[in-house]
Amino acid sequence: MQTDIDPRSLIGRRALDSDGARIGTVDEVYLDDATGSPEWAAVRTGLFTRDAFVPLGPSELVDGQLRVPFRKALIKDAPDFGVGRHLSPEQELQLYHHYGMDVPRSGPDPAARDFGELAGGD
Numbered sequence: 001m002q003t004d005i006d007p008r009s010l011i012g013r014r015a016l017d018s019d020g021a022r023i024g025t026v027d028e029v030y031l032d033d034a035t036g037s038p039e040w041a042a043v044r045t046g047l048f049t050r051d052a053f054v055p056l057g058p059s060e061l062v063d064g065q066l067r068v069p070f071r072k073a074l075i076k077d078a079p080d081f082g083v084g085r086h087l088s089p090e091q092e093l094q095l096y097h098h099y100g101m102d103v104p105r106s107g108p109d110p111a112a113r114d115f116g117e118l119a120g121g122d
Contacts, residue, residue, distance in 0.1 A: 007031065007038040007056075014065045015043045015054065017072040026066055027051050028083050040095065041066065042083045045076055052078045053087075053095055070099060 007029040015023040023043050028051070030040040041059075042051035043066075052075050054068045061067070068075060079094045081087060087095075096103050 010038075010041060010061075010066060013061075015041070016065050016067050017075060018067075018069050019071065020067075021072050023052070023054075023068065023072055023075055029056070030087060033086075039092075040087065043068075043075070050080055051083045052076055053081065054078070055095070055099055055101060058101070074099070 010026045010029050013026050015026055017023050024045040025043065026041050027044040028042040029038050030042070030053075031037065032039045038056045040053045041056055043054055044051050054066075054070070054075055059066055059068045078098050079091070081091050093103065
C-alpha cells in the first residue's frame with residue numbers, strides 16, 4: 001500500500017475486491033506495534049454482518065477507494081476475530097494463511113509482536 005497515506009484517512013472509505021465489486025466500508029485499521037505500519041483493515045461487509053480483516057500490504061488506494069487484490073468470497077470467509085482488540089500473532093498467522101500470503105520475515109514473533117487497533121468507526 002502507499003506509504004504516504006495516513007492510515008486514519010482510510011476509515012470510512014469504500015473497499016472493493018479484485019473485480020471491483022464492493023466489499024464494504026473500512027471500519028478500523030490495525031498497526032503493527034513493533035513498526036507502526038498499517039497491516040490490516042477491518043471492513044464492515046454489511047449493515048448486520050461482521051467485519052472482515054483484509055491485508056493492507058498488497059492493497060492500494062485507487063480513486064479514494066481501497067482496492068483489495070482478493071475476491072469478495074475469500075474476504076467474506078476470512079477468520080472472524082471481532083474488532084476493537086489486538087490481533088494476536090496466532091490470529092495474524094491465520095489471516096496470512098487464509099489469504100495465501102507469505103508471512104513477513106520480520107514476524108510474527110509471538111514473544112515480541114502484536115497488532116493493535118488504530119482507530120474505529122463506532
